[in-house]
Amino acid sequence: MALELRDLRKRFGDVAAIDGVALRIEDGEFFSLLGPSGCGKTTILRTIAGIVTPDAGAVVLGGADITRRPLHARDVTLVFQNYALFPHLTVFDNVAFGLVMRRVARAEIRTRVEEALALVRLAGLGQRYPAQVSGGQQQRVALARALVVRPSVLLLDEPLSNLDARLRDEMRGELREIQRRVGITTILVTHDIHEAFAMSDRIAVLDRGRVEQIGTPTEIYQRPRTRFVATFSGQMNEFDGVVEAVADGRASVATPAGRRVAAAVTDDAPGPGARASVMVRPERVRLDPPADADQRLDAIVESVTYLGGSIRMVARAGGDRLLADLPTGDAPPPAPGARVVLGWRTADAVLVAAG
Amino acid sequence: MNAGARRWLPFLLLLPLTAVLCVGFLLPLIQSVENSFHGFSPRGIDRSTWTLAAYTKLFDPFYAGVFGRTLRISLIISAITAVLAYPVALYVAQLRGRAQAFLLLVYMSPWLINVVVKAFGWTLLLGPRGTINTILRTLGLTDAPVPLMFNETGVIIGLIHGHFIFVLLPLWAALAGIDPNLRWAAGNLGARPWEIFRRVTLPLSLPALMAGVIINFTMNMAAFATPALLGGTRVQVVSFLAYEVNLVDLNWPLGAAMSMVLLVATLVLVVLSQRIVASGRRRVMFEGAR
Numbered sequence: 001m002a003l004e005l006r007d008l009r010k011r012f013g014d015v016a017a018i019d020g021v022a023l024r025i026e027d028g029e030f031f032s033l034l035g036p037s038g039c040g041k042t043t044i045l046r047t048i049a050g051i052v053t054p055d056a057g058a059v060v061l062g063g064a065d066i067t068r069r070p071l072h073a074r075d076v077t078l079v080f081q082n083y084a085l086f087p088h089l090t091v092f093d094n095v096a097f098g099l100v101m102r103r104v105a106r107a108e109i110r111t112r113v114e115e116a117l118a119l120v121r122l123a124g125l126g127q128r129y130p131a132q133v134s135g136g137q138q139q140r141v142a143l144a145r146a147l148v149v150r151p152s153v154l155l156l157d158e159p160l161s162n163l164d165a166r167l168r169d170e171m172r173g174e175l176r177e178i179q180r181r182v183g184i185t186t187i188l189v190t191h192d193i194h195e196a197f198a199m200s201d202r203i204a205v206l207d208r209g210r211v212e213q214i215g216t217p218t219e220i221y222q223r224p225r226t227r228f229v230a231t232f233s234g235q236m237n238e239f240d241g242v243v244e245a246v247a248d249g250r251a252s253v254a255t256p257a258g259r260r261v262a263a264a265v266t267d268d269a270p271g272p273g274a275r276a277s278v279m280v281r282p283e284r285v286r287l288d289p290p291a292d293a294d295q296r297l298d299a300i301v302e303s304v305t306y307l308g309g310s311i312r313m314v315a316r317a318g319g320d321r322l323l324a325d326l327p328t329g330d331a332p333p334p335a336p337g338a339r340v341v342l343g344w345r346t347a348d349a350v351l352v353a354a355g
Numbered sequence: 356m357n358a359g360a361r362r363w364l365p366f367l368l369l370l371p372l373t374a375v376l377c378v379g380f381l382l383p384l385i386q387s388v389e390n391s392f393h394g395f396s397p398r399g400i401d402r403s404t405w406t407l408a409a410y411t412k413l414f415d416p417f418y419a420g421v422f423g424r425t426l427r428i429s430l431i432i433s434a435i436t437a438v439l440a441y442p443v444a445l446y447v448a449q450l451r452g453r454a455q456a457f458l459l460l461v462y463m464s465p466w467l468i469n470v471v472v473k474a475f476g477w478t479l480l481l482g483p484r485g486t487i488n489t490i491l492r493t494l495g496l497t498d499a500p501v502p503l504m505f506n507e508t509g510v511i512i513g514l515i516h517g518h519f520i521f522v523l524l525p526l527w528a529a530l531a532g533i534d535p536n537l538r539w540a541a542g543n544l545g546a547r548p549w550e551i552f553r554r555v556t557l558p559l560s561l562p563a564l565m566a567g568v569i570i571n572f573t574m575n576m577a578a579f580a581t582p583a584l585l586g587g588t589r590v591q592v593v594s595f596l597a598y599e600v601n602l603v604d605l606n607w608p609l610g611a612a613m614s615m616v617l618l619v620a621t622l623v624l625v626v627l628s629q630r631i632v633a634s635g636r637r638r639v640m641f642e643g644a645r
Contacts, residue, residue, distance in 0.1 A: 051539050071542035072550075078543050084536035088558045097554075101545035149544065 001062040001075075001152035001185055002027045003048065008057035010043055017043040018054065019209030025153075025187060025202075030179055032188045032196040034220075035206035036232065041189045042081075044206075045155050048187065049078045061152060072101070076153040077146035081161060083138050085130040091117070091141050092126030098149035116148035119178060136167045143175070147182060154179070156188045160195060172198050193233050197221065205229045227277060227352045236279040237322050240354065243274045251351050253278050257319045262295060263349035275354035280344050283310070285324035287334070289343025296343035297322075304333050315342060391611035400607045409612035418596075422616065425592040428507055428582075429575035432514045433522075433568050439515070440522040441564070445556075447523075448530035459527065463520050470517065474584035477513050478504060481585070509585035510592070517581055518574045522567035529563030530556070565632040569625050576621045593617045 003025045010018040017040045025031040033041040046052040048059055050071040058067045066074055077098065085094050095116050099109045117123050120140035122133075130138055139159060146154055159175070160168045176199045179186050190196050196203050197217040205212045205220060205228070213220060213229045224230035241255035251265045253276055261278040270276040286293050299315035299322055311333050313324040324342055326333065334340050394404035412418065447458050465473060480486045481503035488500045503509055533556065541551045582592040593613055601610030 049539075049543055051543070071539070072545050072547050074543075076543075078540070080536050080540060082534070082536060084534060084540035086537060086541075086555060097541070097546075098544035101550060145544070 003062075003153050003185060003187070004058075004060040005044070005048075006058040006060060008044065008047060008054050008059070010040075010047065010052060010054045016040075016209045018047065018057075021057075021206075021209070021211055023204055023211060023214060025185060027185055028183050030176065030186045030188065030199055030201045032190060032200040032203045033206055034190055034193065034196040034203050034232075036191055038208075039206040040209040041191075041206050042157055045078065045157055045187065045189045048153070049076055049155055050074045051078075075151050076155055077149060077151040078155040078157060079139075079142045079146050079159045081158045083130075083142040083162075085138055085141055085145075087130055089129075090126060091122065091128050091130065091133065094130065094141055095126075095145045095148050097145060102149060112148055113144075116144040119147065119182075120144045136163055136171065139163060139171060143178070147178075147184070152185065154184050154186045156186065158190055159188070161190075161192070168195075175199065205232060207232075222281075223350060224279070225350075225352065227279075227354070230279050230350065230352055235282050235323060237282065237285065237320075239278040239320065241276070241278075243270050243272050243276050243351070245272055250346060251276075251278075253351065255320075259297075259318065259320070261349070262346045263351040264347045265351045269351050270353045276351055277354060278349050278351055280349045282312070282323040283325040284344045284348040285322065285326075285342050286344060287313070287324065287326050288341055293343035293345050295346055295349065296341055299340055299342050301334050301336050301338045301340055303336055306333075315340065317342070387611040387614055390607045391615050393608050395606050395608045399605060409608040410616075412609060413612060413616060418613070421591050421593055421596050422620075424507070424590070425576060425594075425617075426620070428510055428514075428592065429572055432511055432518065432575045433572045435511070436515055436519055436522045436571055437564060437568050440519060440526055440567070444523055444526040444530050444560075447527050455527075455531070459524070462523055465516055466520055470580045471584065473517060474513055474581050477509070477516070477585055481509055481512065504585055505587035505589055507586070507590055510582045510590055513581040513585040514575055514578055517578075518571050521570040521574060522564070525563040525567040525570075526560060529560045533559050562632050565628055569628055573621050573625065576617060 005021055005023050008018050008021045009016070019040070021040070021044060033044055035041050043052055047054050050066075050069060054067065058065050060066070061075065086097065089097070092113055095113045096109050099112060104112070113126070114123070117126060120143050122137060122140055122144065125133060125137065130141065133141065139162070143159070156175075160171055163171060172195060179199075188196070188199060197220075200217055202214060202216055203220050204214045207228045212226045213224065215223070220229060221233050224233060230236050239253060239255050239259065239261040241253040241259075241261070244252045244254050244260070246265060246269065249264055249266075250262050251269055252260050252262045254260055263278040280295075289296060297317045297320075299317040302314045302316055302321075304314075305312040306328070309328065311326045311328055313326055313333065315322045315324065322342060390400060391409050392405050392407070394401040394406045394408060413422070443462070447455055450458065468476075478485065482488070483500035483502075483504075485503070487503060488497070491497045491501060503512070537555050537559070538551050541555045542548075546554060577594055578592065579594045579598065582590060583595050586592065586595075594617070597610050597613040597617070600606050600613060604610075
């Protein structure tokens with residue numbers, strides 16, 4: 001079911017945890033709220049669940065305003081960061097909890113719980129207590145408990161953060177696979193960009209209670225619209241300066257050191273005279289750039305680090321420090337101190353307003 | 356420190372207290388067990404004979420009655436205290452840290468006052484001309500004073516007050532320690548506030564409640580000064596009677612037998628209630644899982 005947040009606001013003392021958030025999540029979509037700790041993402045999730053009451057704004061689920069509806073009467077279920085499994089109940093009873101509360105018939109409870117446990121590959125563990133299963137299994141119990149009631153929306157609060165790295169990668173794929181199979185509208189809260197990129201249809205990047213940008217993972221990574229989104233979603237080469245001219249979807253920026261750098265822009269980009277930055281991802285920077293890489297500069301190699309799949313080169317061009325992630329080839333990379341030409345296409349550079 | 360010394364150090368540190376407990380507690384206890392099986396004559400304990408006479412005498416209606424009363428009063432106090440302490444613990448557990456500490460101190464304060472002084476304070480309130488009866492008369496609610504002292508009511512009131520903290524403290528600690536997410540999770544899954552309490556809060560706090568009630572019960576069974584001062588001679592309890600038998604009648608075998616029965620009865624009840632708690636934890640919410 002589609003979920004809409006309308007100008008949601010919540011203050012805790014002097015801090016605006018949610019500072020006017022508006023967004024719409026489509027039916028069946030996997031949507032992520034991505035941001036650093038304290039950006040308000042968990043508060044938004046708890047507002048949707050009814051744990052937190054917003055000061056203003058509305059939560060609209062499938063056209064119905066549920067902002068004031070009590071916790072127990074909402075058709076959304078939440079997987080807590082610490083799973084919040086009931087320690088005194090078996091795995092089976094944990095999963096059955098929501099169905100018992102909904103007064104589902106006994107026989108149906110049994111089949112649905114067995115189905116849910118099978119879905120998360122926990123069949124046969126129903127009689128264990130939460131303390132008797134591993135962290136990854138606890139995570140899946142929490143997921144089964146939330147899914148078994150067939151909610152309109154599934155909320156996931158950093159569900160993978162308590163797992164070790166290998167298990168996290170595995171669960172990431174599994175979670176997405178289960179979500180696709182069940183076809184449920186899902187909202188994931190995370191501070192992990194890779195998690196958000198790997199699982200989401202769309203992402204809202206949040207900072208200090210505000211939405212910075214909403215878009216597909218590709219849009220967020222390749223066309224960030226604010227400085228925060230650009231730097232939070234990965235590393236960037238930055239050229240700070242003043243916009244000189246905007247024409248034909250191109251803006252050129254002059255840096256204080258006298259360099260001119262261009263970037264592809266859209267209509268709402270900062271206009272001439274505005275302070276702005278041109279940003280380029282390290283993997284878009286090429287060594288001995290081909291003809292279509294129209295942005296070029298001479299640089300001196302400072303360091304070269306072999307990373308297996310790529311080579312991270314740090315180079316200096318005048319006052320600018322440049323990062324370049326180069327493909328590993330047969331030829332050895334240039335040594336520190338070597339003079340090189342680095343370049344990229346204007347289309348690969350973005351322009352964001354000065355932060 | 357070498358490995359040998361490290362291994363023996365804990366035992367060495369335990370030694371002083373163990374010695375004190377052996378000499379001051381274990382030996383007298385063993386002596387009492389022995390005394391309870393000896394005969395008694397007007398000249399005193401007769402160590403040359405072995406008999407069950409002291410235990411048989413406890414079946415006399417008088418002694419059996421005192422045991423029955425002690426047990427009944429202790430259970431009533433524990434039950435009332437459990438009911439009274441639960442809402443208090445719930446309330447305190449959801450306060451902010453500083454308010455919690457302050458309120459717990461308030462509830463702990465009776466324990467800081469000498470038990471005799473406390474009992475005397477109660478006589479000022481509960482006596483025929485005490486505060487409560489004066490108020491009742493002034494309001495015209497009663498003609499004759501309501502007997503609140505020198506009966507079981509007085510003992511129960513005094514001990515509820517005196518032993519309240521032993522239920523409140525463990526219960527508060529358990530309730531304050533419950534992850535609030537568990538309650539949110541239950542609500543999120545459709546549980547109304549009452550269901551959250553019944554299915555999450557109560558079962559998770561039950562072991563602590565039982566632990567508190569057990570401590571409270573053993574304290575009630577062993578209470579001496581409060582029953583003596585608020586119950587008077589008409590409401591005798593085992594501990595007070597054992598004191599009289601031992602130190603006034605100097606009938607050590609009978610006194611020892613009373614102490615033994617009190618000790619064993621209390622221990623049996625404690626073990627039984629712990630069994631009940633343990634089995635309660637195994638209970639499932641949805642029996643269909645079987």
